Each structure stands twice: as structure tokens, then as C-alpha cells.
Amino acid sequence: MKTDNQHIDKQQLIHILAAEYGVQIPAITFVPKGEEAWTYVAQTAAREQYFVRVQPAVSATNLERVFPIVYALHQQHGLTQAVAPLKTCHNTPVVSVDDYIVAVFPYIEGQTLHQRAPTAADLTAAAALLARLHQLLPDAPGLRREDFANPFKAPIMRALDAARTPAAEQTFLQQEVCGLLKAERADILATLERMERLQSQAQQLVTDWVLTHGDPNRDNFLKDQQGTLHLTDWSDLAVGPPERDLALWTGDWFEVFLQAYVRRRPSLKLHRELFEFYFYRWSVQEIADYATRILFRRLGPAEDEHAWAELQDYLPVKHQGIAQGVEHVQSVIERVLG
Template sequence: MKVDNTFDKTELKESLSSAYALPLQSITFFPEGEDSYGYIVLSENGEKYFAKASTSVPNSCLQVASLLRHQCDISGIVAPLETLKGTLSVPWHNFQVSLFPFIEGKSRWDLWKVGKDFTDAELSQTAALLATIHGCTDAVASNNLTVATYDLPLRQELHRVLEAPEKIPAQNRYQKRLLEAIVQHRSEILQTLERYDSLGRSASVLQTPFVITHGDPTPGNLIINAENRLYIIDWDGVCLGPPEKDLVSFTGERFEVVLESYLAERRNPVRLHADIFGFYIYEWTLNEIRDYGTKILFKNNDAQQNEYDWESLQDYLPPNQELMEDGIAAVQNTLGRYNFLPK
């Protein structure tokens, strides 16, 4: 979140100190992330940690991150630390708070903000890490882990947003702008949803093997440190799903760099499908409309948070279906060069 919660940070620091047996000195709000509250935590001996307070991260996600780091020995995984009781989080009010090692470095998002990006070598390193994670599926798969479906998560929330202009009055200028935008672009959003559902039906028929996916290897969750080592953070969305669910974050002009490294690292055969990539390309847009729309209309109480959410929504209203179809065509063209297309 971009705006801090009001709970007492001194009490939180003391609770973490006790749970982890660490001499913590300070806790400072870190205004990043979408659905949780982050804090930089310093100890008296100079160690640095990241604390994350969330109401929505299942314990199974934290367990998988820990298993990937320790059982599979994947050093690029930033996993939660264990408490003295062996748990991976501590209760705090209505939150669960986890403590992570703090990674000093630049995220891909940090680089984007100043007009830079990962090098080809860093993208290759990212692809190899994802391939290693996907290859550990049999070693750490959990019966409690969410299994991806080819259907829109929280679909009812999207429909609630689309129906809002007829059901709720605007309480602030951001709600007013959003309700007007929904009226203007509702038919385009519904067309996007229809195409998404069509791609989902195609993806279901393909029956591709599922792997452990990070679920959100987007620029903010990829960090390169001073020694040029890659780390992947934020395991809120880990689930069993098709490898395309992770790889879709890298479609674009350098997709082939990622694909080549990914395939070289995967030790078991893999087939990738343009329709599954397309499904997740469309899902991203619909989820952003649903998520930011729900926050502005039904959740936010802070004007600064509303401003951030409204600005973030501008890339998706109206949904650019032409751009999404161009993206699918580019993926299909690249996959064709690797003999992934049907004969």
C-alpha cells in the first residue's frame, strides 16, 4: 500500500522482537506493494529485514517459498524467516506479519522508473531461476496449494464494479471519474471479458502440465544486488499453474531472450501455448480493472491512495484489445521458431 496503516508500530516492533528473538531497533513504513503493508526493520546489531503485514497471504504460500529456498536450495528465493515457534508469520491485529531478509539492490521496476532495464544477461538469469522453480514442483508440491483455473479470480468483483454506476453515488472525485469511465467503456470491458473466456476455454482443452509458479514475477518483485545476483520476492500468488503464468510477464521485444534461457534450464520436456499466454495477457488487464476499481469504489478511505489507484488504472481504461492481440501474435510467432506450434 502507498499509505500506512494506523496500528502502533512500537508494539509491532516489540512483538516481532519477541517472536524472532531479535534485538530490533526501528521499524519504518515502506510505501510499495499493492495489497499489504511493508516495513523496513533495523536491528541493534545493524541487520536489516523486511516485514510484511497482510490479511490475504495463505500460510501455504509462505511454506512453498521456504521449501524452495531451503529444501531445493534455490538461493534466489527470498523466503520468510522462521519464528522461535517454527511458524512463518505472527498474528498482529487482523494481519499476519512475516519477516524476510532485506535485499539491498535495484528492482527491475526501479530501473524502469529511470528509463533503464535488465540487461539480456539479467533477463536470462531471471528465466533460469523461473525454470529452476518450475522444475522443483515434484519436490515441494503441497495439497494445500491453490491450483490455477482458466477462469477470472473474483469475477463477481469485476461485475460489481461494472454495475456500480447504477447502484452507488460518487462520494469523491475519483469515484466520480471512475463511474463515468465505466459507463463510457463498459461495452469494451465486456468484449475483453468475452475474448478472455474464449481463450480460457482453449487453454483448458490443452491440458498442459502444471508446475509451481511464482504467479507475479513482475518488475517490482525482481531484484538485482550489487554483486549482480538475482532475487525474487513476494510469494503471495504462488500456485500450481501452467508455466505460461510466469513467463507472460516477459512477453515483448526481448521475449526470445527469456524463452531461450528458460528452455535451456528446464530439465524435463515442456510445451508452451500461445492461447495460454493470451489468456494471461487478457487476465492481467481485467484483474487491474477489477482490483483498482474495487479499491476506489468500495475500499479506500484515503485520497492519496485513491490518487495512486486512479493513475494506475489509466493504462487499462479503456482496455486496449488491439495491443493484446498484437502481443498474442508476437508470442505465437516466437513459439513457432521453437517448433511449439501444432503441425
């Protein structure tokens, strides 16, 4: 999140760090990062630092299943760049507090590949790390398997219904969101229908199934001061096709990235249809997230301003941009894979 949550009791967090992790800290500092959780840096009197992530429990139901797999990747499979949470004194990966899930991570000093433009060496390292992940499939009972569903249809329909019958009292930005949703309603509904066709098409493809990160965007690749690249935020870990991860690297750097990736997975076969599916699912996910955040969650003016700016990047739906992106992907695949 971009602004702190005043409902999170900071003294309670400090107590949790002491009681559950044996870490004594005088204070914690909010840092704006990500979209799903509130994040803090905790520092001891000896200047040891920790990264604390506080996520609403309703959106963190899978963390207790996911984090043990990340431990296995790190400890048993040698994927040491996978950033796993510290275990509590009770050997659990997270702590439940009121309506939140708290996870504590080692603090890594450095910059993400979003904060600094990646070099060719960074792209090669990121691709190699992702390819290595895709070559591992640890024993992971209960891990989610990609079913190409669209869980964002229901929240979008809720937002569309709210736009048709707006509440009597609305903020300015809620009025703006309702106006945009009403103007784009027909195309949003058509896009949801397109998603159903893409889902059916994806389910029929014979594809490679691998362990996927789920959100390996540039902000989740962290380069430390020694030059090592780390991969963070494993909350969307699932078994799925490699396109689930590769779709997030299909911009200007895709060809360099894919060349480095293929060096580790030379028998790779990719499907343009899956890239189209993930491009559209990402779009409807962002529409659902930012529209409902403003209309229903009311996280404060600063968060609403951020959500409104982000929503306008996805509405109207960028059909032409997605089509061009798919064509670009296809041309790169043909050049790299033959």
C-alpha cells in the same frame, strides 16, 4: 502500497518483532512497494535490517500454505534465491495481528530489475531461475492448482453496479471512476464473456504442469550488491502451465528471455491461447483491483490518485494491444522453438 497505513500500530509491530522473532528495534520505516501490502524496514541498534510485510488477512489466506513450500525450495531443493520469510520463535512463517498478517524477511540490499533496466546477463539469470523453479515439484498437499477461473468478475460487477447507482456523496475520483465504468460498461461485459470462452479453451488444452511463482514480474527479481538475483513475493505460488509465469516477460525482452529459458527446458511446448488468457486475466484483475480500491476501500487521497492513474492504463480495455502482444508471442515462439 504507496502510502503508509495509519491504522497499523507501529509500536505493536515493534513488540511483535521482539516477542515473536527476538529482534529488538527502536523504530520502523515505511517503504512504498507493491500493491497488496504495507512494507517496512526495521533496523536494530547494531544496524541489522529486516523487511517487514503487513498484508490484510482477507487477501493473505494462503500464506501459511505457501511459505512452507518456499522453505522446501530453499532448503531441500537448493533454490537459495527464493526469498523465504524468517520463522517465528514458535516456528511459524507468519503472525496474525488484528486484521493483518505479518511476515518478516531478511533484508537484501540491492535493486529490482524494475528499478534498473535488465542487462542481457540479468535476463539470462532470471530465465534460468524461473526454468529451474519449473523443474521442481516438491510435495505440496493443498497447493492451489490453476483452474483458469476469473475471480475478478464479481468485484467488477459490483463496481459496475455502483457506477449505475452512485452514492449520494462521492469524492472527485469516485465520480471519475463511475463515469469511466459507465462509458466502458458494454465492452467490460463483453470482455468478461470473452474470458469465459478463453477459460473453456484453456481447460481443454493438454499442457505442461509445473510449479509456478504466479507474479515473477521485474519488480520481484532483486539483484543484490554481489550480483546474485533473488526472487521475492511468493504469495501467488500455484501449480500451473509455464505460460502463467512466462506471460509476464513477453515484452521487448521476450526472445532473449525465452532463449535462455529453453536452454534449461529444451522440450518445452507453449500455447498462444494461454498467453491470450493470461493477458486478459491480468487486465481484468487490474480493473477490479483499482476500481474497487477507489470506490469501496478508501485508502486515502494519495492511494486513490495512484489507483486512478493505474486504472486508466487498463480502461478502455486494450484489445488491440493484447492482440498484438499475442502475435508477437507467437512469432517469438516460432523462432525460438521452431
